[in-house]
Amino acid sequence: MTVGMADPLIGVPELDSLIETAVGGRIADGPEVRTFESEFAEHCAVDYGVATSNGTTALHAALHGLGIGPGDRVVTTPFSFVATANAIRLCGAVPVFADVDAATLNLDPVSVRETVRAHDGDVDAILPVHLYGLPAPMDELRAIADEYDAALVEDAAQAHGATHEGRPVGSIGDAACFSFYPTKNMTTGEGGMVLTDDEELADRIARFINHGRAGAYEHSEVGHNFRLTSLGAGLGRAQLDRLTTFVDVRRRNAAEYDEALADQPAVTAPPDPANVRHVYHQYTVRTDHREALQAALGDAGIDTGVYYPTPIHQQPAYADVGGTAPVAEHAADTVLSVPVHPSLTRGEVDAVADALAGFRP
Numbered sequence: 001m002t003v004g005m006a007d008p009l010i011g012v013p014e015l016d017s018l019i020e021t022a023v024g025g026r027i028a029d030g031p032e033v034r035t036f037e038s039e040f041a042e043h044c045a046v047d048y049g050v051a052t053s054n055g056t057t058a059l060h061a062a063l064h065g066l067g068i069g070p071g072d073r074v075v076t077t078p079f080s081f082v083a084t085a086n087a088i089r090l091c092g093a094v095p096v097f098a099d100v101d102a103a104t105l106n107l108d109p110v111s112v113r114e115t116v117r118a119h120d121g122d123v124d125a126i127l128p129v130h131l132y133g134l135p136a137p138m139d140e141l142r143a144i145a146d147e148y149d150a151a152l153v154e155d156a157a158q159a160h161g162a163t164h165e166g167r168p169v170g171s172i173g174d175a176a177c178f179s180f181y182p183t184k185n186m187t188t189g190e191g192g193m194v195l196t197d198d199e200e201l202a203d204r205i206a207r208f209i210n211h212g213r214a215g216a217y218e219h220s221e222v223g224h225n226f227r228l229t230s231l232g233a234g235l236g237r238a239q240l241d242r243l244t245t246f247v248d249v250r251r252r253n254a255a256e257y258d259e260a261l262a263d264q265p266a267v268t269a270p271p272d273p274a275n276v277r278h279v280y281h282q283y284t285v286r287t288d289h290r291e292a293l294q295a296a297l298g299d300a301g302i303d304t305g306v307y308y309p310t311p312i313h314q315q316p317a318y319a320d321v322g323g324t325a326p327v328a329e330h331a332a333d334t335v336l337s338v339p340v341h342p343s344l345t346r347g348e349v350d351a352v353a354d355a356l357a358g359f360r361p
């Protein structure tokens, strides 16, 4: 007999049996988390995974683990969800915004190089985002990072299952960070993960996200509680089993929209370069008639989204950084995302395709 200290039950019979069957009776911090870490890392062809409470904490922990701290400069994109830059700030570091490429809307290596030079090469990390699930130009960014002795961190929050030159996204940077928020290509509810091939870096990150814990009640540094729950990990494992299918369906939906837009002069389909596998977290078109397109789709009962209406350098929270990024600013005025997720029925995908093809500004 073992008389345990912790109450293993939460008192709701249906949930207790779910916790028992799904995650071996451990609602938090159980072996399910370790298993999810290794399964997701293996899926991305990376040696180590550290699960976190969300994508923002994954970025924060990865940057911290790489030694990014007060006064350090991290070059990143202004055309992303604000979390990318927030994570830099939360380390005490300074986000430095380069502009994006006009076609891919990912970091433009030419602008990154100019930005690095404008700071006399004194940058500590480069943080590209694989925006909408389209891999960033990692070879060029790696070359710049190596030249200036900067770390290269992937914000892969939108790009589970994507590949770049045949390599899984998440396996290219010194570290890569994923979000498992419900709208992402796979979910744990709230959750995230850092991937890296560097064992010492993985250990540092694992300590930082667990109160700086080096052993039972031994704390070698100040850390956070950025842990993923076991329940989230159980959900993540089930989702990971279906990730390839999810991505295939997203790509099939996107291909139908691409075809619908082939003869549509008023709306440009997103790029799908041959050297990458785009996973269409968003299917985002470009148009000079956004309001009209949004209204036409709305009339057909189709929701749309604008990701992102304001580039980060123009957000009030980043007023002190400021600067300009004309390509990102133009993108903010011309992007529109349509539903592309794997739960759409064939009829719904056809309806979106028809509405895109039939749009007249």
Ligand SMILES: Cc1ncc(COP(=O)(O)O)c(C=O)c1O
Pocket (backbone or CB within 6 Å): 054, 055, 056, 057, 080, 081, 083, 084, 129, 155, 157, 158, 179, 180, 181, 191, 192
């Ligand atoms: C590009 C990008 N980075 C970071 C995050 C942050 O992830 P989370 O919401 O899980 O903190 C998100 C998503 O929200 C994202 O889209």
